[in-house]
Amino acid sequence: MLAEAKFKNFKLLRDVRLPLGRLNVLVGPNAVGKSTVLEGMHYLLQLASAKPGFATLGPASLFLGILGKHAVEDLVAKPDATELELEAVLADGRRFGLRAGAVKEEPGPEWLHLWFGKEGQETELSLPCDDQEEERLFFRGPREAKLGSVVRLKLHAETLAAEHYSEEEIPRVGHDGEGLASVVQYLQGLRDGTLEAIERDLATIVPGAQRIRALPARVRRREKQRISVGGQDFWADQSRDVTGARFEVEWEGLGWVPAGQLSEGTLLALGLITVVRFDAPRLVLLDDLDKALHPVAQRRLVAHLRGVLEATPQLQIVATSHSPFLLDELRMDEVLVMSRGREGGSALRRLDEHPTSKKRGGYLRPGELWSLVGEGWVSEGRE
Numbered sequence: 001m002l003a004e005a006k007f008k009n010f011k012l013l014r015d016v017r018l019p020l021g022r023l024n025v026l027v028g029p030n031a032v033g034k035s036t037v038l039e040g041m042h043y044l045l046q047l048a049s050a051k052p053g054f055a056t057l058g059p060a061s062l063f064l065g066i067l068g069k070h071a072v073e074d075l076v077a078k079p080d081a082t083e084l085e086l087e088a089v090l091a092d093g094r095r096f097g098l099r100a101g102a103v104k105e106e107p108g109p110e111w112l113h114l115w116f117g118k119e120g121q122e123t124e125l126s127l128p129c130d131d132q133e134e135e136r137l138f139f140r141g142p143r144e145a146k147l148g149s150v151v152r153l154k155l156h157a158e159t160l161a162a163e164h165y166s167e168e169e170i171p172r173v174g175h176d177g178e179g180l181a182s183v184v185q186y187l188q189g190l191r192d193g194t195l196e197a198i199e200r201d202l203a204t205i206v207p208g209a210q211r212i213r214a215l216p217a218r219v220r221r222r223e224k225q226r227i228s229v230g231g232q233d234f235w236a237d238q239s240r241d242v243t244g245a246r247f248e249v250e251w252e253g254l255g256w257v258p259a260g261q262l263s264e265g266t267l268l269a270l271g272l273i274t275v276v277r278f279d280a281p282r283l284v285l286l287d288d289l290d291k292a293l294h295p296v297a298q299r300r301l302v303a304h305l306r307g308v309l310e311a312t313p314q315l316q317i318v319a320t321s322h323s324p325f326l327l328d329e330l331r332m333d334e335v336l337v338m339s340r341g342r343e344g345g346s347a348l349r350r351l352d353e354h355p356t357s358k359k360r361g362g363y364l365r366p367g368e369l370w371s372l373v374g375e376g377w378v379s380e381g382r383e
Helices: 034-049 059-067 132-144 157-161 180-190 194-205 264-277 295-311 366-373 376-380
Strands: 002-010 013-019 023-027 083-090 095-101 111-117 123-127 150-153 209-229 232-251 255-258 283-286 316-320 335-340 346-350
Touching: 002 034, 013 034, 013 346, 023 034, 023 295, 034 083, 034 095, 034 132, 034 150, 034 283, 034 316, 111 132, 123 132, 150 264, 157 264, 180 194, 180 209, 180 232, 180 264, 194 209, 194 264, 194 295, 264 283, 264 295, 335 366, 335 376, 346 376
Parallel strands: 023 316, 023 335, 150 283, 283 316
Antiparallel strands: 002 013, 002 083, 083 095, 095 111, 111 123, 209 232, 232 255, 335 346
């Protein structure tokens, strides 16, 4: 379990501390850094499950090839910072962090330094590192702590509904929802009760939904084929049809409805339910928890997530939202309010830290209090 996350000079997050419980929802205006919080946590924690031998890469290759689309210089706070820092703190006090830098004044190598352990007892690793044994010993701790058991979701309805073909023995739902049809097909054949649990969850959140089934579908795949002509190799695009999967949801009074005809809210709810029910990671990072859901469905979704959290003690959820209706189903300490600080960076505080939260909490729900007080108090320290 993570107790908190820390960010220094990471994009808008110049100096932000994020306290963490089981369910955590970030709110605030657009472009204030809510998704950046999820991005930073994902970048850091993915390192714990990186393939052995990656430490021989330089920091730029690490960020470009393993963690994301950006090199260090693209992630450091603008305009004056030259290094960034990310850290995750476990409930037992152990810390897993990285510090990365880029030389801005003149061309030079980027650098990255990692640490893990309790304060004053950390083991450290600097990249690049040519000693694979040193790398293995360092990452034994983060891997045993399962810090790499994390998924970041930004689900898209069209991707969730798409037909899919998987060559994996056990398919997974991708960060954008790709592969949902293959997972439904796999669970339908597995018959271990997971698909039935997903059906019950979906019916609770979206009344009218009943059973879910997977059917065969012809999926066109594009591949590269090597062609040799006169001793020279060329690569040509080739398409071929394979048998994949599609899925349908049985709807009360309508019968079986193909995935492409389901509402966006239904698809998003189904995608999230499937991720947390099927081989759930320890940490789920989710953009737009309330996206396309009716206020009543948002409330049902929160109730469902609480049930999942109760049944899965190791699971934590960090999400973003713009909905006061969803916040009304949370506790004050589960709502994390973000705003722009005085110097352009972001600031973050829990809603229960507002000066009037105890008084007003007696007659206002969290969404109502947030709607009333806004975000200005976060950086100003007052109403």
